[in-house]
Amino acid sequence: MTHAARSRLALLSLTALGVVYGDIGTSPLYALRECFHGSHAIEATRPNVLGVLSLIFWSLALVVSFKYLAVVLRADNHGEGGILALMALIQRGESRSKRGWVVPMLGLFGAALLYGYGVITPAISVSSAVEGLQIATPVFEQYVVPLTVVLLVGLFLIQHRGTAGIGAVFGPVMLVWFAVVGLFGLARVVTEPGVLAAVSPLYAVEFMTRNAGRGFVVLGSVFLVVTGGEALYADMGHFGPRPIRRAWFAVVLPALLLNYFGQGALLLDSPEAAVNPFYRLAPAWALYPLIVLATVATIIASQAVISGAFSLSRQAVQLGFSPRLQIEHTSSAAIGQIYVPSINWALMICTVALVLGFGGSSAMAGAYGVAVTSTMVITTVLLYLLTRERWGWSRFRAGALVLFFLTFDLAFFAASSLKIPQGGWVPLSIAAGAMILMTTWKRGREILVQRLREKSVPFDLLLDDLVAEPPIRVPGTAVFLTGTADGAPPALVHNLAHNKVLHEQIVLLTVMTEEVPHVPAAERLRIEAPHEGFYRVTAHYGFMQDPNVLDVLRGCRAAGLEFRLEATTFFLGRETLIASDRRDMALWREKLFSFMSRNALRATAFFHIPPDQVFEVGTQVEL
DSSP states (O other): OOHHHHHHHHHHHHHHHHHTSHHHHTGGGTHHHHHHSSTTOOOOOHHHHHHHHHHHHHHIIIIIIIIIIIIGGGOOBTTBOSHHHHHHHHHHHSOHHHHTTHHHHHHHHHHHHHHHHHHHHHHHHHHHHHTHHHHHOGGGGGGHHHHHHHHHHHHHHTGGGOSHHHHHHHHHHHHHHHHHHHHHHHHHHHHOGGGGGGGSHHHHHHHHHHHTHHHHHHHHHHGGGGTTHHHHHHTHHHHOHHHHHHHIIIIIHHHHHHHHHHHHHHHHHOGGGGGSHHHHTSOGGGHHHHHHHHHHHHHHHHHHHHHHHHHHHHHHHHTTSSOOOOOEEOOSSOTTOEEOHHHHHHHHHHHHHHHHHHOSHHHHHHHHHHHHHHHHHHHHHHHHHHHHHTSOOOHHHHHHHHHHHHHHHHHHHHHHHTTIIIIIHHHHHHHHHHHHHHHHHHHHHHHHHHHHHHHOBOHHHHHHHHHHSOOEEEEEEEEEEOSSSSSBOHHHHHHHHHHOEEEEEEEEEEEEEESSSOOOGGGSEEEEEEETTEEEEEEEEETTSOOOHHHHHHHHHHTTOOOOGGGEEEEEEEEEEEOOSOTTSOHHHHHHHHHHHHTSOOHHHHTTOOGGGEEEEEEEEEO
16 A cells, blocks of 8 residues: 555544444443343352453454454445445345335335434433443432433534534544543453453353343343444445444454453452443543543534434435435535434434433433344345345355344344333334334325326327427426426426417426435436427436436536526426325325425425526325
8 A cells, every 4th residue: 555545544544433433432331331230230240240241242243343344344335335225235136026125124124223223322322421420429410311411402403513623523532532441441451350261252151051031131231332333334435444444453342342341350349330330440530531531422422323314314315215305515525414404303302302201321221222233133134135136145155144143133132122111112113103204205206106197198199289289489498397207297288288388498307316326427417309399308316416406407508408597497396185095005194195295395495496497386186
């Protein structure tokens, strides 16, 4: 590698610390504590401590190092990762009729679970950091929840400013965080080096054998050490796999292991420290600075999850699983930095409600595990389909790998499921609600397109009528946005029927979202001229790109389609949806779809169309 390439890799690795590893990097605040403190805790004896540490070590090794970093990061969709990108990648490689709804439903439910994950992460992370004040002095105990709420509300209130300004410090701050937690852990390990024996898997096997049922419950708390694993894949498109892997093995993994083993060494000497072993590692003089650093680190972890929810929402809109949402770009340099107001406020309300309802990070730990284990299981199942459809693996090879992954994925899932009554139902309920909304919108749009096609006039028939009875042609260009690249748009037919005129140039514009993250500008447009004065333009975008009609028209002009933008009128169809008793969709879902449609962002704002050049043509459609 050249010096410039090494410098760039180092910079990307440092930045990845702040964006990718904030969540998993703050797990030491609560993960080991949940094993030895609380209603499902076990006694902090030497065999139990070494057994739990062994489970933690091998969980990090197998789930993060092997499954995600070595295997899953290879499943990139033109450089992008995440469960929706994985779903789209599989669907491109298989026959759509082969499995029908299986892949989309798995992908959608996994994506929906990430909204539940996005609600819980800020709540449990910030709460666990602020709870350090209780270790400093019991006087602060009554202020933990109010202070947590204030910090969270402030975090969501500044989202509209974007992370461009503070993003540059995320990596260095997290580097300091990992250095501090690693050093505190190392200082304790030096006093009790025997704790390093837990690296042997025999301690984990012995622990699970000896404790049986109780050990299975503890496994749900052990899983908290890998809760940020899915973020490694989701954020791959921002950095690429190499910086993510380098940051993990060079900084994150050593720091986490040192801290967990340091907490374990502390428990061997002082079992009563199980109430909060992370903060008990710190000397008295460092407690308040550590609380401040932990709070900043958890806010950074929360920021990464919130930004991920924004990106997921944009992908859902582009892939047709969500109505149009207001999407604001907060950086002119980084296309991935966006702000979605409706998602931001929904996350804020749910997160604050979660803190007020549960009251502490321990009560939220069960809910946290259910959300992430469910997503990891879905990722593993989709990985099997990917290895068969796209990578060409044999059934035996793909099955062996996925069965190995499912061995610990399902074990963690089953252990976390025991906590569904204690809070695990929260992310499942959020995911179910998001799933209903996404599937209703997708199905509703399919039905609407079908109804409009039933009413549409074949384009060839319209051209024959125009030749037989030519209408008056007026100067300028008319652009008709249509959802399909065939037939005559209803807005065109209605305008011709009522106004009896046509513009000199008619552009039938269709915006198509492809199942790839980005479509190069050179492949963006396809222009056809089926009749004199008529042009059918199809604009192709990736699901990580925002469509812009004005850019499309500029591209048309560069391709030889001459017109003056100021003399262009945009015709949009505006459908009034009426629920009916037809059996294509349940009546309550038809009403829900109508409500979502009425509250969707207007096409003028979403497609960046000048509002003073728009002419809307309304129609009634029975669903």
